[in-house]
Amino acid sequence: MAPATRYASGVSETAASSPLIRRIAHLDMDAFYASCELLRYPQLKGLPVVIGGGRRKEDDLLGKLQAAYPDGDWTEDxxxxxxxxxxxxxxxxxxGYTGRGVITTATYAARQFGIGSAMGLMKAAKLCPQAILLPVDFERYRHFSRSFKSIITDIAPVMQDRGVDEVYIDFTEVPGGQREGGRVLARLIQKSIFDATGLTCSIGVAPNKLIAKMASEFNKPNGISIVHEADLQSLIWPLACRKINGVGPKADEKLKGFGIYTIGELAAREPHWLVEHFGKSYGAWLHEAAWGRDDRPLETESEPVSMSRETTFDRDLHAVRDRAELGAVFTRLCEQVAADLKRKGYEGRTIGIKIRYDNFQAVTRDQSIDGYTHDAQRIRQVAGQCLKRVDLSRRIRLLGVRVGTLVKAGTAPHADKPYIAAEETPYEQADLFFTDD
Ligand SMILES: [Mg+2]
Structure with a gap:
């Protein structure tokens, strides 16, 4: 999975001179809503507690207390x-709960009775009638959500929000992010969140988002799991296909119908067979996922990591025989990326390409330039150079162009060395790609 992961990491071909390996963490707060409740009701620790049902009626408790202890100081204040x-x-x-309420979170003590998220409260009442039921208090959970996320970005600034209780974090270039595969940084983040909020979380660190998401579940609660590329077979392949984020219940049923239960069994299927039964795009994705390949960048709210365009051909194309068609598509992709950059007001200095061959193997190459650009011709010229570095004797099913290392247009640190298109290789002569017969 090396080429695909390197592609999105922003680590260019010069990675040979740098030891940075792409390390992506998925951090998931442990039983988040329930844990937020236990912070204010520590007397419930270790007891089965479920969060769900209707709105909070704090005055219920208050009324009871006032009745039981008329002399106590139980005023609302x-x-x-x-x-x-x-x-x-x-x-x-x-x-005795009757109604249609659903559990949003259960404490680990409640989970031991078989209670889980999304379970109906009536069913949970049968499994563990003594469980304590607390209504949801989203305002409180959002408050803690903001707290733990700001602690993370103070330590590791590239973070992707994935909802109220989970995030992806790019460890690659953060101090400590490479040590012990990311364990050192994961431990620091876990401790910092706990010290500040009293909440625990579980972290998986892996080569990409797809695997990191699976890994964060390995040692819950309060766990850290480190997965390397070489662990694919031993740690990922035995898991159920459903553990892949993107394999929903429907796809899982269909896979089971073909006798495919584990990710390893999925990986063993021919890509073409998967395409035939699951469609071109989803079938190809299933194959990539089973082999642990995922080059999606982190999407941070403030700044995009990169912009890219790619296309899957209706039929596999050959660099020589279909040269004109490929050349036209290549030009269009570069123009689209350039237009995206201009529309959103960005320039980039790392230009890359991605190719998927007819056997589904994907390769990527990128190259950094002096200065920043959002010029279609410049992008095509550099992307063309990248294409010279891949095997073009095989048929191609997908072609992609990507521009990374982005800055807001006009704020480029190398603005003193602007790219001037006219001084560079003319567009027509820069047709470097399809000349490797
Ligand atoms: Mg969670």
Whole structure:
């Protein structure tokens, strides 16, 4: 999976002179909603607690307390400060619950009874009637969500939000991000979040987002899992196909119908067979996923990592025999990326290509230039140079062009060395790609 992962890492071909290996973390907070509740009700720690059902009615508890302890200071003002003193027996139980409410989160103690997220509360009531039922309080969870994310970006700035309780983090260039495969940095982040909030999380560190997402589940709760490319067979292939983020229940059923239960069994299928039964794009993706390949960059809210365009051909094309057609597609892809960059106001200095051959093997090459550009001709010229470095004797099913290392247009640090198209190789003569007969 080396070429695909290198492609999106932003680590160029010069990676040979640099030891940086792409390391992506997926961080998932442990039983997040329930853990946020246990912070204010520590007396419930270790007990089965489920979060779900209707809105919070704090005055229910308050009313009960006032009735039970008429002399106690349980006014609304003081109530919030005394949450940790509410006797456990005052909390509502799930027993006898009737209604259509669904569990959003269950504590690990509740999970031991077979209770899980998305389960109906009535079913959970049968499994563990003594479980304590707390209503959801999204405002509180959002508050903790903002806290743990800002702790992460203070340490590792390239983070992709994946919802209220999970994120991807690019460890590649962060100090400590390479040590022990990322374990050192993962430990630091885990400890920093815990020290500041009292919340635990689980982290998987892997060559890409796809594997990292699976790895974060390996040692829950409060775990760290490190997966390297070489671990694909031993750690990933035994897992159920459903563990791949992107294999939903429908696709999983269909795979099972073909006798494919594990990711290893999926990896053993011929790509063409997968395409035949699951369609060109999803079938090809299934194959890539089973082989642990995933070059998606992290999508940070503030700045895009790169912009790219790619196309899958209706039929596999050959660099020599289909030269005109490929050349036209190549030009169009460069123009589209350039237009994307201009529209969004970016320039880039790493220009790359991606090719998938008829046997589904993917290769990528990229090259960094002096200065930054969003010029279609410049992009095509450099991308053409990259294409000279790949095997063009085989048939091609996909071609992609990518521009990375982006800056806001006009803010380029090398603005004193602007690219002037007229001084460079003319566009027509720069047809470097399809000359390797
Ligand atoms: Mg979670």
């Amino acid at each position: 003081s109530f919030a400060e005394k949450l940790d003193r509410i006797p456990v027996e005052f909390f509502p139980r799930i027993e």
